[in-house]
Amino acid sequence: MIVKEIVIKNRAGLHTRPAAALVKMAAQFKSDFYILKDDFEINGKSIIGVMTLAAEQGSALKLRFDGEDEQAMADAILGLFERGFDEA
Amino acid sequence: MGYTMDEKLEITPDETWRPERQAQEIILRGIPASAGIVMGHAHIFTKHIPRVEEKTILADDALKEVERLHHAVERSEKELSKILSYAEQKIGNNKAKIFEAQIMILNDAVLFEAIYTRITNELKNAEFVVHDEITKYQRLMLDATDEYMRERAHDVEDVKNRIIRNIQQEKLISRFAGRSIIVSQSLTPADTILFSRNEILAYVTDMGGVTSHAALLSRSLKIPAVVGLKEATKHVQEGDFMIVDGYGGTVVLNPSETTIKEYEIRNERYIEFEKRLNDLRDLPAKTLDGQRIELSCNIEFAEEIDFVNTQGSDGIGLYRAEGLLMGRDTFPTEEEQYREYSQIAEKCFPRKVVMRTFDIGGDKVVSQASEEENPFLGWRGIRIGLDRPDIFSTQIRAMLRASVKKNVWVMFPMVANVNEVRKAKALVEQAKASLRSQHIPFDEEMKIGVMIEVPSAAVMAGEIAKEVGFLSIGTNDLIQYLLAVDRGNENVSQLYQEFDPAVIRTIHHIIKEAHEHTIPVGMCGEMAGDPVATLLLLGLGMDEFSVIPTVLPEIKKIIRSVRLKEAKRIAAQALKLSTADEVKEFLRSHIKRVSPDIPLSEAE
Numbered sequence: 001m002i003v004k005e006i007v008i009k010n011r012a013g014l015h016t017r018p019a020a021a022l023v024k025m026a027a028q029f030k031s032d033f034y035i036l037k038d039d040f041e042i043n044g045k046s047i048i049g050v051m052t053l054a055a056e057q058g059s060a061l062k063l064r065f066d067g068e069d070e071q072a073m074a075d076a077i078l079g080l081f082e083r084g085f086d087e088a
Numbered sequence: 089m090g091y092t093m094d095e096k097l098e099i100t101p102d103e104t105w106r107p108e109r110q111a112q113e114i115i116l117r118g119i120p121a122s123a124g125i126v127m128g129h130a131h132i133f134t135k136h137i138p139r140v141e142e143k144t145i146l147a148d149d150a151l152k153e154v155e156r157l158h159h160a161v162e163r164s165e166k167e168l169s170k171i172l173s174y175a176e177q178k179i180g181n182n183k184a185k186i187f188e189a190q191i192m193i194l195n196d197a198v199l200f201e202a203i204y205t206r207i208t209n210e211l212k213n214a215e216f217v218v219h220d221e222i223t224k225y226q227r228l229m230l231d232a233t234d235e236y237m238r239e240r241a242h243d244v245e246d247v248k249n250r251i252i253r254n255i256q257q258e259k260l261i262s263r264f265a266g267r268s269i270i271v272s273q274s275l276t277p278a279d280t281i282l283f284s285r286n287e288i289l290a291y292v293t294d295m296g297g298v299t300s301h302a303a304l305l306s307r308s309l310k311i312p313a314v315v316g317l318k319e320a321t322k323h324v325q326e327g328d329f330m331i332v333d334g335y336g337g338t339v340v341l342n343p344s345e346t347t348i349k350e351y352e353i354r355n356e357r358y359i360e361f362e363k364r365l366n367d368l369r370d371l372p373a374k375t376l377d378g379q380r381i382e383l384s385c386n387i388e389f390a391e392e393i394d395f396v397n398t399q400g401s402d403g404i405g406l407y408r409a410e411g412l413l414m415g416r417d418t419f420p421t422e423e424e425q426y427r428e429y430s431q432i433a434e435k436c437f438p439r440k441v442v443m444r445t446f447d448i449g450g451d452k453v454v455s456q457a458s459e460e461e462n463p464f465l466g467w468r469g470i471r472i473g474l475d476r477p478d479i480f481s482t483q484i485r486a487m488l489r490a491s492v493k494k495n496v497w498v499m500f501p502m503v504a505n506v507n508e509v510r511k512a513k514a515l516v517e518q519a520k521a522s523l524r525s526q527h528i529p530f531d532e533e534m535k536i537g538v539m540i541e542v543p544s545a546a547v548m549a550g551e552i553a554k555e556v557g558f559l560s561i562g563t564n565d566l567i568q569y570l571l572a573v574d575r576g577n578e579n580v581s582q583l584y585q586e587f588d589p590a591v592i593r594t595i596h597h598i599i600k601e602a603h604e605h606t607i608p609v610g611m612c613g614e615m616a617g618d619p620v621a622t623l624l625l626l627g628l629g630m631d632e633f634s635v636i637p638t639v640l641p642e643i644k645k646i647i648r649s650v651r652l653k654e655a656k657r658i659a660a661q662a663l664k665l666s667t668a669d670e671v672k673e674f675l676r677s678h679i680k681r682v683s684p685d686i687p688l689s690e691a692e
Contacts, residue, residue, distance in 0.1 A: 016189050016240070017418075027197075040228070051189070051240055052225045068262030 405634020467501025
């Protein structure tokens with residue numbers, strides 16, 4: 001299991017488009033992926049879950065990866081956050 | 089024209105004409121969104137909320153239950169895709185994105201995995217489990233304070249109800265008996281589209297403006313509509329008889345027989361008048377003594393241009409780029425903006441389009457957290473543009489690129505002084521230089537102008553005119569600032585008077601200053617579309633009138649029925665009057681004489 005803490009960088013936070021990009025990326029891996037914000041945890045492979053989170057810019061999130069390809073998944077998803085979801 | 093509501097107690101000659109209810113006649117005022125006068129009974133439209141009961145199912149039926157849900161989701165997706173594609177045709181790709189989030193939820197494997205598992209493990213009926221699972225997420229969303237989340241919660245509610253309705257296999261509720269007037273708080277594009285399959289007499293909504301989705305759609309469907317009535321659903325009850333006047337923007341509830349007759353006559357006059365206006369379509373807006381006036385339209389979306397073209401317009405006098413920001417949380421990229429702007433420029437070619445840079449308040453740029461106490465006097469329009477050159481320059485580059493056919497003019501909103509004009513022009517020059525270095529073509533002579541809507545800019549119109557290629561008077565804000573009246577505030581809105589002598593003298597000053605510096609001046613506020621104001625504005629020397637498309641033919645008719653010389657004489661006399669009422673009465677008497685068949689609103 002890999003646990004990483006990150007801070008949201010892009011201006012719009014985890015709104016619809018970034019949320020969709022995140023879920024799409026997560027779907028490419030076999031491992032489980034959970035996002036923890038404040039006190040509640042959602043499944044990172046669920047669009048309705050990520051939409052509920054609506055994490056704003058500057059929010060701190062804990063990401064949890066668990067499964068056979070967890071390292072590759074963590075790298076890919078952290079990269080996506082790092083690049084601000086490739087938004088302008 | 090105000091958005092206020094007033095009640096009128098009418099003593100009908102025969103008190104017993106409708107004995108079952110001594111209903112009071114109520115006049116509601118809103119915004120005319122789609123032309124036409126109709127009378128009929130109200131059908132109140134409220135969102136259909138399906139009833140969900142918790143039921144236990146037999147273990148043997150679990151598979152069947154899962155199957156039911158599976159079909160319901162499939163059907164929901166089909167429905168949404170249909171609405172999405174219809175919306176794409178009618179309102180454009182960008183705005184149709186509002187349905188995307190819902191389709192994404194229908195494809196959420198994690199969500200449905202959980203639902204399917206619960207059905208088979210707990211042996212509960214599908215609609216109960218769907219309701220229970222999705223409501224969990226909704227609760228978390230509704231707890232959020234930001235507007236974006238509440239909107240998403242509505243999407244989730246819509247999609248939940250859609251699935252449940254499909255499990256229960258109820259037909260869409262967009263069918264009802266008889267021809268009705270739809271009365272609703274607001275109409276989504278999906279509602280409007282579904283209703284239009286029935287015989288709808290008119291749409292009446294509490295919310296929305298001329299450019300709301302419901303308004304746009306009702307025009308393309310040719311169904312009369314009045315929007316922005318604020319409290320229509322509070323006053324109207326199911327089955328109430330009412331008159332909807334899509335020309336004047338009024339709704340009369342429980343009309344007296346006298347009122348009914350009055351509207352019948354008015355309607356006949358309108359229909360006859362429209363027939364004659366149709367003949368005017370291809371004729372120029374030209375005074376009897378040969379002065380050509382430019383008569384153009386205000387729009388917010390590229391999709392409106394087709395309608396504008398049917399009205400015989402000289403082009404677009406105000407394109408509000410804010411339509412691009414609707415329903416999104418980031419600024420559009422240069423490419424996205426370029427696509428929209430060039431589509432508009434092309435559709436309009438060879439006629440010109442005046443594009444206004446984003447006229448937004450600070451709330452669009454920073455989060456709601458830093459709400460301003462006085463947004464009207466705050467960080468708005470060009471002020472944001474100059475403080476955030478990243479946003480401004482992106483937009484200017486996109487507009488410049490759209491100008492290759494030389495029919496694009498660009499103007500800045502909310503300018504208060506000459507310095508702002510100079511700074512904005514410097515940014516335009518920078519954008520031109522960067523485009524040149526990248527060998528991207530644009531119109532080197534693209535005209536730059538300024539909206540005159542702040543009193544300080546009106547006073548300094550001459551100095552500003554030296555800097556730019558044209559001026560455009562935005563009356564809505566100018567009047568509010570000049571008279572210190574917030575017309576959304578019902579306590580003072582009656583002080584909002586476009587015929588206040590201070591207003592017409594200010595307009596006179598702006599036009600004089602512009603002409604002294606040999607640049608043209610237009611008007612794109614509501615006043616430009618008020619037939620009572622036409623003779624005055626003509627006489628003051630206005631070069632361009634930019635109006636909402638529905639009133640364009642009327643204004644053209646007036647311009648074509650007067651000599652400029654006479655209009656000048658009328659304007660000179662009006663300038664000498666000292667109260668708004670005197671000015672209005674004076675102008676009404678002249679318009680009735682010059683163009684007796686113009687239907688003027690009697691209510692004011």
